[in-house]
Amino acid sequence: MGSYYMGEEIVVIGCGASGGTAAQFARKTDREANVTIFEKSEYSQYSKCALPYLISGKIDDPKKLVEFSEDWFSRAKINLFLSSEVTEIKNKRVYVKRGKRIIEKEYDKLIIATGAKSAIPPIKNIFDKEGGLKKGIFTLRTIDDALGILNYIKNKKNVVIVGGGLIGLEAAEAFYNKKLNVTVVEMLPNILPSMLDGDMSREVYNQLKGYINIFTDHLVTEIEGEERIKSVKIKNKNTREEFDIPADVLIVSTGIKPDVYLAKSIGCKIGERGGIIINKRCETNVKDVYAVGDCTEGKDFVTNKSFVVGLGSIGVRQGIVAGINAAGGDIELFDGFLQTRTTKLFDIEIAAVGPISDNLDNIISGKFKGLTHPEYYPEGSQIIIKVLCNVRDKRIVGAQAVGKNVAQRINTMACAMLHKMSVDDFIKLETAYAPPIAPTIDPLAAACEVVNMKLKRRS
Amino acid sequence: MGSYYMGEEIVVIGCGASGGTAAQFARKTDREANVTIFEKSEYSQYSKCALPYLISGKIDDPKKLVEFSEDWFSRAKINLFLSSEVTEIKNKRVYVKRGKRIIEKEYDKLIIATGAKSAIPPIKNIFDKEGGLKKGIFTLRTIDDALGILNYIKNKKNVVIVGGGLIGLEAAEAFYNKKLNVTVVEMLPNILPSMLDGDMSREVYNQLKGYINIFTDHLVTEIEGEERIKSVKIKNKNTREEFDIPADVLIVSTGIKPDVYLAKSIGCKIGERGGIIINKRCETNVKDVYAVGDCTEGKDFVTNKSFVVGLGSIGVRQGIVAGINAAGGDIELFDGFLQTRTTKLFDIEIAAVGPISDNLDNIISGKFKGLTHPEYYPEGSQIIIKVLCNVRDKRIVGAQAVGKNVAQRINTMACAMLHKMSVDDFIKLETAYAPPIAPTIDPLAAACEVVNMKLKRRS
Secondary structure (H helix, E strand, O other): OOOOOOOOEEEEEOOOHHHHHHHHHHHHHOOOOEEEEEOOOOOOOEOHHHHHHHHHOOOOOHHHHEOOOHHHHHHOOOEEEOOEEEEEEEOOEEEEEEOOEEEEEEOOEEEEOOOEEEOOOOOEOOEOOOOOEOEOEEEOOOHHHHHHHHHHOOOOOEEEEEOOOHHHHHHHHHHHHOOOEEEEEOOOOOOOOOOOOHHHHHHHHHHHOOOOEEEOOEEEEEEEOOOEOOEEEEEEOOOOOEEEEEOOEEEEOOOEEEOOHHHHHOOOOEOOOOOEOOOOOOEOOOOOEEEOHHHEEEEEOOOOOEEEOOOHHHHHHHHHHHHHHHOOOOOOOOOOEOOOEEEEEOOEEEEEEOOOHHHOOOEEEEEEEEEOOOOOOOOOOEEEEEEEEEOOOOEEEEEEEEEOOHHHHHHHHHHHHHOOOEHHHHHHOOOOOEOOOEOOOOHHHHHHHHHHHHHHHHO | OOOOOOOOEEEEEOOOHHHHHHHHHHHHHOOOOEEEEEOOOOOOOEOHHHHHHHHHOOOOOHHHHEOOOHHHHHHOOOEEEOOEEEEEEEOOEEEEEEOOEEEEEEOOEEEEOOOEEEOOOOOEOOEOOOOOEOEOEEOOOOHHHHHHHHHHOOOOOEEEEEOOOHHHHHHHHHHHHOOOEEEEEEOOOOOOOOOOOHHHHHHHHHHHOOOOEEEEOEEEEEEEOOOEOOEEEEEEOOOOOEEEEEOOEEEEOOOEEEOOHHHHHOOOOEOOOOOEOOOOOOEOOOOOEEEOHHHEEEEEOOOOOEEEOOOHHHHHHHHHHHHHHHOOOOOOOOOOEOOOEEEEEOOEEEEEEOOOHHHOOOEEEEEEEEEOOOOOOOOOOEEEEEEEEEOOOOEEEEEEEEEOOHHHHHHHHHHHHHOOOEHHHHHHOOOOOEOOOEOOOOHHHHHHHHHHHHHHHHO
16 A cells, blocks of 8 residues: 655554544644554444434434545545454554455554444343344444444334433433334433432433333343344342333443454553553553544543543544644643533433542532523523532532533533632632523532532531 | 621622622621621612613513512621612711611721713713703613613614613614614724624624614714704714714613722722722722722733723622622632623624733634534534634633524633633543534634644644
């Protein structure tokens, strides 16, 4: 394979959001570099997070999910090879399976963005005889998954979703919109368990239960049906009681498993969570090898604990940093990730940043339940904000919110957390005020003030 | 007048947003203190910013504007005296005119929150023989002003608004909703001149001109009509050309003049802008005397230049700080004000923080015009973000935005500015991402990236 430039050879494995972004920023940083992406699927960089909306029909054509097309990469002078699976890395070369051929390419810098696979929970009879998922059982990580689901659910009635996290609930809404009867089964006591505290989760639960069936503290233990799934056995974790519910379709969304096969093969260190370990420059322990996205582990900004990166927002920022550094720039990620995240379920906006209370010590929280607008203004809608802060220095260490426009509010909290702001300082931050927009003391600050009032009552 | 508590006597002059807030926070800080407010009008703490919505009819009852009622203050154990004008301060006592009586009250700490009056521009024949505004000419700062306007505009047709700032344009929308023919006359080349750069202002102008007439670079030079206003003479500042337009009603909204009579009388230092000078604890130069709100001056966080405080968001934060300190607490404002501000005009949300470009040196700006949502998601709407940053250290020194949900985005920028974040760091901030909410790279970060691209092109 020839090089279009005489500059450095930068090779990216995987054209998901993080890999594609890395290539983009490498190109911007060094116009002389030769930037090449190998992507094993046939799709150019597309939005995985949008797959539920492809199922619901909100997005009517899978082509629309492609955020950066082959053409785009070509115009950006990035060599993108689709349907090209890197099978081996050796002596600073990648070996790529394209159809029946194996081609090879040298690199100066390598960026691994191999992503992750869906984790499959231990459910009896979930696999067929060939070791694949039984007919009617799906994961939801690729366009092909979504198209397979869309094709299968025609004339089906009941769908069971294993896992009440972000993807599980977004899928639940999609199936509801497709007029299926939807049941979500969550092992933990609350839905969105890694995002919301129990009390905040229940606020969401109370609104969702009008649309879908939700079993928390329940496990799917067994699949029934020979040829294809017919029903599932569900077990109450507390009472140990078991019962069957009909299921024409089962969606597994219980987390991800980083795809680290290639990284491991060249000696990249793998962390306790199974992801590639990288530093703030997105370098692995192997010289000239970077890693980004769902195949990596991150450290939480507040707790410093490891987690598997499963958020596009993080993957993209890793991509920026790895791309710039691989191309000779010098940029570092912050000291850990804030894990800002959001979703919209049945028109309810939900957002959070930082760990939930259960993962924190010595915290005090403030919760504000009120209106987005001044009380006298007729267009206010309900908003609930919970702020978590360290009891000693009053530093904000987390925030969760449910209601209109909460995602942008959580961004402000993310910025505050990054700068280790205290609730006292946050109250002094001038937020935008106008009657048709927000009150003088925004709900964010009101939640901070609740923390102060609680502390005063204690003293 | 007896004291309800044996604690310190804290007296607040004025029950606007800043005075009322100061009293509230003094009460919270010291439960033993005796907190007293004297308010010259008959109204308890109400929202001045909501007056345009009282005119439009969006808010149908002036009572609704009251945010904290007499009852509320009474429950909070704050002594609120309405229709009580402080006329003199001497020997740590205030003298208060209540009807025909003068009462006096000692204080340990005094908080001056006397507010401001509307500035009246030099327009020929604007006053009547008694020295008041001619019939049909109004300012818009009090409930009484708004009620007077509402009463006067019945069966009127043409309204002219002098001043194309926030209040002027909010009033313009209100009159439009009341089916009047509205003309706004702005002396400067752009509307919202202290909030937006020319290019951003024009984006708003282009949308507003479908509803109202706007003359920029024009002055109202003369009022015509004997008994009452009939028409106004308008002058083009560039061509010097003059012409008449019919005006049944004229609204003056060309800024404010701090009311510092009492403060001056006890020796409080007054600044170059005519407001009371206070430090970060909201103390004046006179011992035990604090000042807050529209009667004070602030320093801009970025330029360090003085400005007259005319924003509720600032007044309220000064109130918090003065109240806490007057009651024995210890809290400081930040080093200057960010001047976060927002409005909604004809459903267009506009927000900004920091100075406009004209007031800054050595800056480079990045402008992003795109969608609030990922491009593939059908519900995105147009958003324009402009970020101003220092060309040397890339620190963000201002941001302006027009479009859906921009106020909350500007809050994030305000938090970033407070912490002197650079555009490079802002791009790394994890913002909330989900297809129905926002793209992975939020428009805010996209505008920051435009700055980087411009700098790269220069180098």
